[in-house]
Amino acid sequence: MTSVFLLAVALLAQDTTQGKAVYQKWCAGCHGDTGAGDGEAAHYMLPRPRDFTGAIYQIRSTASGELPTDADLMRAIDDGLPGTAMPGWKDRLSAGDRRNLVAYLKTFSTFFADTSFRPQPIAFGSAPGGGGGDEALRTGRLFYDSIGCRKCHGDRGRGDGPSSPTLKDDAGLPVFAADLSEGWRFNGGASAEDIYHRLRTGLDGTPMPSFSDLLDQQFLTDEQLWRVAQYVRSLSPDAPEVRDVIRAPRIAGALPRAPDDSAWNDVDRYWFPLVGQIIVKNRWFNPAVSGVWVQVAHNGDSLALRVVWNDRSQSPDTAWLAHGGRVLSSLALDEGSAPAPQPWPDQLAVQFPLTIPSGMERPYFLMGDRTAPVYQWRWSSASPAAAVAGQARGLDRFDPAAAGGAGAQSVYDAGQWRVVFTRALATPDSASQLQFQTGRAIPVAFFAWDGSNAETGTRMAVSTWYFLALDEPVPARVFISPVLAMTLVLVVGLLMVRRAQRASGRQP
Numbered sequence: 210m211t212s213v214f215l216l217a218v219a220l221l222a223q224d225t226t227q228g229k230a231v232y233q234k235w236c237a238g239c240h241g242d243t244g245a246g247d248g249e250a251a252h253y254m255l256p257r258p259r260d261f262t263g264a265i266y267q268i269r270s271t272a273s274g275e276l277p278t279d280a281d282l283m284r285a286i287d288d289g290l291p292g293t294a295m296p297g298w299k300d301r302l303s304a305g306d307r308r309n310l311v312a313y314l315k316t317f318s319t320f321f322a323d324t325s326f327r328p329q330p331i332a333f334g335s336a337p338g339g340g341g342g343d344e345a346l347r348t349g350r351l352f353y354d355s356i357g358c359r360k361c362h363g364d365r366g367r368g369d370g371p372s373s374p375t376l377k378d379d380a381g382l383p384v385f386a387a388d389l390s391e392g393w394r395f396n397g398g399a400s401a402e403d404i405y406h407r408l409r410t411g412l413d414g415t416p417m418p419s420f421s422d423l424l425d426q427q428f429l430t431d432e433q434l435w436r437v438a439q440y441v442r443s444l445s446p447d448a449p450e451v452r453d454v455i456r457a458p459r460i461a462g463a464l465p466r467a468p469d470d471s472a473w474n475d476v477d478r479y480w481f482p483l484v485g486q487i488i489v490k491n492r493w494f495n496p497a498v499s500g501v502w503v504q505v506a507h508n509g510d511s512l513a514l515r516v517v518w519n520d521r522s523q524s525p526d527t528a529w530l531a532h533g534g535r536v537l538s539s540l541a542l543d544e545g546s547a548p549a550p551q552p553w554p555d556q557l558a559v560q561f562p563l564t565i566p567s568g569m570e571r572p573y574f575l576m577g578d579r580t581a582p583v584y585q586w587r588w589s590s591a592s593p594a595a596a597v598a599g600q601a602r603g604l605d606r607f608d609p610a611a612a613g614g615a616g617a618q619s620v621y622d623a624g625q626w627r628v629v630f631t632r633a634l635a636t637p638d639s640a641s642q643l644q645f646q647t648g649r650a651i652p653v654a655f656f657a658w659d660g661s662n663a664e665t666g667t668r669m670a671v672s673t674w675y676f677l678a679l680d681e682p683v684p685a686r687v688f689i690s691p692v693l694a695m696t697l698v699l700v701v702g703l704l705m706v707r708r709a710q711r712a713s714g715r716q717p
C-alpha cells in the first residue's frame with residue numbers, strides 16, 4: 210500500500226521535474242519562469258501569454274469559472290490558440306513531454322493542489338439535425354440578435370458591435386470581439402461543435418460570456434443555442450488557401466469600378482495574410498488586419514483591383530480613441546514611452562516594382578530602398594477617401610507621381626472596407642509609373658493600417674511579395690489549334706505505322 214503510494218508520488222515528481230525542463234526551454238520566454246505570463250516577449254503581445262498562477266483558462270470543457278480538465282490543457286498545448294501568438298506543439302514535442310507539461314503547469318496554481326477534486330466536463334450532447342438549412346440559420350440569427358451577440362460581434366459578425374471599442378480582459382487589457390467571419394482564427398476551433406462548446410463555457414478571463422445560464426433559465430432551448438453556433442459557423446468560409454498568383458481575367462467592355470458592382474461576383478478572389486511589421490523600428494506586434502481578399506480584372510486598356518478587408522471601425526472614429534490609447538500603453542514600444550493616440554485614418558497600400566522584372570529579383574518588400582524603388586498605390590480613409598500613386602524608396606520616402614495616377618472608389622460597410630483601384634495599363638510617364646503588361650508575372654504586395662488600433666507609419670500590417678498575372682488576349686483560334694495539332698499528330702502517326710507495317714509485309 211505505502212509502496213504504491215510512494216511510486217505514485219515518484220511518478221508525479223518525475224512528471225513535473227521533466228515538465229519543468231521542457232517548460233523552461235520552450236514556454237518560459239512567453240509565459241515567464243514563474244508562470245505569471247510575464248516572459249521576456251510577453252509585453253510585445255496582445256492578448257498576453259496566459260498567467261498560469263490564476264488558473265483561468267479559455268478553452269475548457271468545464272463550466273464557466275471552473276478549472277480545466279487535463280484533456281483541455283493538452284488540447285491547448287497540442288493545437289495552440291489560433292489567432293494568437295500561442296503556437297501548437299503537437300509536431301514539436303513528444304506526447305510524453307506534453308503530458309509532463311500539463312502536470313507542471315498545474316503546479317503554478319494552488320487551485321490544482323487538491324488532487325482528489327477532478328474538474329467535470331459539461332455533458333454537451335450532439336448537434337440537432339438540419340444544421341445547415343435556412344430554417345436553422347434563421348433561428349440562429351434570431352437568437353444571435355436577442356441574446357446580445359450582436360452588441361459585441363456586430364451585425365455581420367465582423368467584431369464591430371457597438372460595445373467593441375470598450376472591451377477589456379480581466380487584466381484591463383484591450384481585447385477585440387472575435388471576427389466571426391474568420392473562423393480559422395478562433396482560439397478553440399472553427400467547427401459548429403467547437404463554437405457551441407465555447408458558448409456553453411465562455412472564454413474565462415475575457416468579456417466573452419457563457420450562455421449556459423440562459424439554458425437553465427429556459428430563455429432558449431439547447432437546440433436553439435446549437436442554431437446560434439451553426440449560424441456563426443455559416444458566417445465564415447473554411448480557412449482560405451494562400452495561392453501565389455492572382456489571375457486577372459480579361460473582360461470585354463467597361464471595368465467594374467464601383468466596389469459593389471455585381472461583376473465582381475464572377476471574378477476569383479485570393480486571400481493574402483498580413484502580419485505585423487517587426488523588421489524596422491518602430492515595430493508593430495499587434496496588427497488588427499489579419500489579411501486581404503484581392504480580385505483583379507482588366508480589359509486590355511485598364512485594370513481594376515479590388516481589395517476587401519475587415520476593420521472594426523471607419524477611422525478616424527473618436528469612439529475608438531480610448532481603445533487606441535489602451536493598446537499603445539499596454540505594449541512594449543520601440544519609442545519607449547507610449548505616444549498619445551490620435552484619430553488616425555485607415556490606410557491600404559498596393560505595391561509593385563517600378564518595372565516588371567525579367568528574373569526572380571524584386572525590390573525589398575518593405576517599400577524598396579534608395580537604389581531600387583517600388584511603385585505604390587496608397588489609399589487613405591481620411592476624408593475625402595482617395596488614393597495616390599507614386600514611388601517609395603524605403604519606409605521614409607514617398608514621391609507622388611505627377612498625373613494619371615490610380616483612381617479609387619471605396620465603401621465602408623458593417624466592419625468591412627471594399628476599395629477598387631483603377632489605372633490605365635500604360636501611362637505617358639513610364640519613368641515614374643509601372644507599365645502593366647499581359648502574360649507577365651508582376652510582383653505585388655499589400656500593407657494595411659487600422660487607424661483606430663493606433664496604426665500609423667511603421668506600425669502596420671504587411672504581406673510578402675505575391676504575383677499578378679493579367680490574362681493575355683485569347684483569339685478563338687488558340688482554343689482550336691491544340692486540338693487540331695493533336696489530331697494531326699495522331700493521324701500522321703497512324704499513317705506512318707500503317708506504312709511501316711505494310712512495308713514489312715505484316716498487313717493485318
Ligand code: HEC
Nearest residue numbers: 235236239256257258259266267268285290293294295310
Ligand atoms: C510566443 C509566445 C508563446 C509561447 C512560446 C508559448 N505560449 Fe502559451 N500562450 C501564449 C499566449 C499569447 C496565450 C494566450 C492567448 C489568449 O489569451 O488568447 C497562451 C496561452 C496558453 C495556454 C492557455 C490556454 C487556455 O485555454 O487558456 C496554455 C495552457 C499555454 N499557453 C501553454 C503553453 C505551453 C505549455 C508552452 C510551451 C510548450 C507555451 N504555451 C508556449 C503565448 C505563448
Ligand code: HEC
Nearest residue numbers: 357358361385386387395396397398404407412415416417
Ligand atoms: C460582451 C461582449 C461579447 C458578447 C455579448 C459575446 N461575445 Fe463572443 N467574444 C467576445 C470577445 C471579447 C471574444 C474574444 C475573446 C478572446 O479571443 O480572447 C469573443 C469570442 C467569440 C468567439 C471565438 C471563440 C474562440 O474559440 O476564439 C465566438 C465564436 C463568439 N465569441 C461567439 C459569440 C456568440 C455567438 C455570442 C452570443 C451568443 C457572443 N459571442 C457574445 C465578446 C463577446
